[in-house]
Amino acid sequence: MQDKLILGIESSCDETAAAVVKGGRTVLSNVISSQIDIHTLYGGVVPEIASRKHTERINQVIRHALSDAHVTLSDIDAIAVTYGPGLVGALLVGVAEAKAISFATGIDLVGVHHIEGHISANYIEHADLEPPFLSLVVSGGHTHLVNVTGFGEYEILGRTRDDAAGEAFDKVARAIGLGYPGGPKIDKVAKEGDPDAIAFPRAHVNASAYDFSFSGLKSAVLNYLNSCEMKGEQIVVADVAASFQKAVVDVLVENSMLACREHGAKKFALAGGVASNSALRKAMQEACDREGIGFYMPSPIFCTDNAAMIAVAGYYEYEKGVRSGLDLNAVPNLPLGTR
Numbered sequence: 182m183q184d185k186l187i188l189g190i191e192s193s194c195d196e197t198a199a200a201v202v203k204g205g206r207t208v209l210s211n212v213i214s215s216q217i218d219i220h221t222l223y224g225g226v227v228p229e230i231a232s233r234k235h236t237e238r239i240n241q242v243i244r245h246a247l248s249d250a251h252v253t254l255s256d257i258d259a260i261a262v263t264y265g266p267g268l269v270g271a272l273l274v275g276v277a278e279a280k281a282i283s284f285a286t287g288i289d290l291v292g293v294h295h296i297e298g299h300i301s302a303n304y305i306e307h308a309d310l311e312p313p314f315l316s317l318v319v320s321g322g323h324t325h326l327v328n329v330t331g332f333g334e335y336e337i338l339g340r341t342r343d344d345a346a347g348e349a350f351d352k353v354a355r356a357i358g359l360g361y362p363g364g365p366k367i368d369k370v371a372k373e374g375d376p377d378a379i380a381f382p383r384a385h386v387n388a389s390a391y392d393f394s395f396s397g398l399k400s401a402v403l404n405y406l407n408s409c410e411m412k413g414e415q416i417v418v419a420d421v422a423a424s425f426q427k428a429v430v431d432v433l434v435e436n437s438m439l440a441c442r443e444h445g446a447k448k449f450a451l452a453g454g455v456a457s458n459s460a461l462r463k464a465m466q467e468a469c470d471r472e473g474i475g476f477y478m479p480s481p482i483f484c485t486d487n488a489a490m491i492a493v494a495g496y497y498e499y500e501k502g503v504r505s506g507l508d509l510n511a512v513p514n515l516p517l518g519t520r
């Protein structure tokens with residue numbers, strides 16, 4: 182089982198990606214064809230365009246992943262494909278492609294949950310990491326605090342009540358004129374700003390200490406921008422970016438550490454596109470060091486959408502005997518932990 186080769190396929194949003202992973206931990210290839218340039222023209226992801234671009238690129242991306250790994254389809258033991266959550270038309274391209282290859286070759290098929298993929302990205306560069314551990318998944322569509330009790334076994338402790346963390350980054354970036362995609366741009370500009378310049382609120386959800394809410398923070402930034410405009414005051418973009426980013430990071434770190442303490446967690450893993458944020462990585466590392474908790478995070482290339490993480494998650498599902506049929510369908514709102 183150790184050396185099983187998994188071909189991963191990911192097309193849930195705006196990256197067309199394929200990868201080959203050996204034994205669940207060793208990435209032999211990781212090809213990502215980003216559509217960011219096209220969607221930037223429209224200020225965000227246009228679902229119809231995303232599906233069309235996935236269709237145009239997917240065959241080429243898979244061929245590229247196989248050739249980079251110096252393997253052919255006959256070497257592949259299973260195909261792991263994201264089947265949800267995500268944009269339905271985008272997901273369908275990857276799912277249809279994976280089913281077609283499986284049907285034509287007889288290679289086993291494993292449907293993978295996108296968030297399970299993000300969490301599993303941590304296994305790639307940390308050979309020692311095994312469940313149980315707590316994980317914070319922060320992406321464009323999700324903000325989940327998860328107790329990973331076993332490979333492929335998840336208990337959701339907290340989630341966002343409104344906007345996802347990445348969504349808040351993207352909306353605030355648009356408001357301060359940085360454009361799409363907002364997260365990396367705020368990350369960069371914030372380095373030149375003062376994180377204590379503006380006192381933006383740290384939102385806490387009273388009913389659940391592990392839940393998040395970012396819409397109030399987003400409104401606070403918009404109100405601040407409006408009031409500056411009305412008073413004729415110059416906006417210091419770097420200060421707004423740094424102060425907003427600090428407010429998000431503070432809440433993410435605080436809730437995560439509370440969950441770690443209350444669950445007696447010894448290990449904590451960051452995941453998702455926002456996990457590539459430099460301020461969050463630094464703050465979470467420092468907090469875990471303070472609390473004496475082992476801290477894990479993927480390299481930035483494995484934080485944002487990629488197919489290596491899907492292949493890794495697929496490997497552990499495959500190892501448990503999970504197989505999907507040719508009736509596998511795209512499920513845009515797939516809940517974590519359904520099988």
Ligand code: KG4
Nearest residue numbers: 320321322347364365368454455458485486
């Ligand atoms: O995981 P991901 O690639 O796609 C989803 O599953 O949603 O996450 C994309 C999100 C976007 O909202 C993007 O702005 C954010 O991750 N992001 C960042 C950074 N890089 C990507 N947010 C903050 N700082 C970054 N460096």
Ligand code: ZN
Nearest residue numbers: 320454485486
């Ligand atoms: Zn993602």
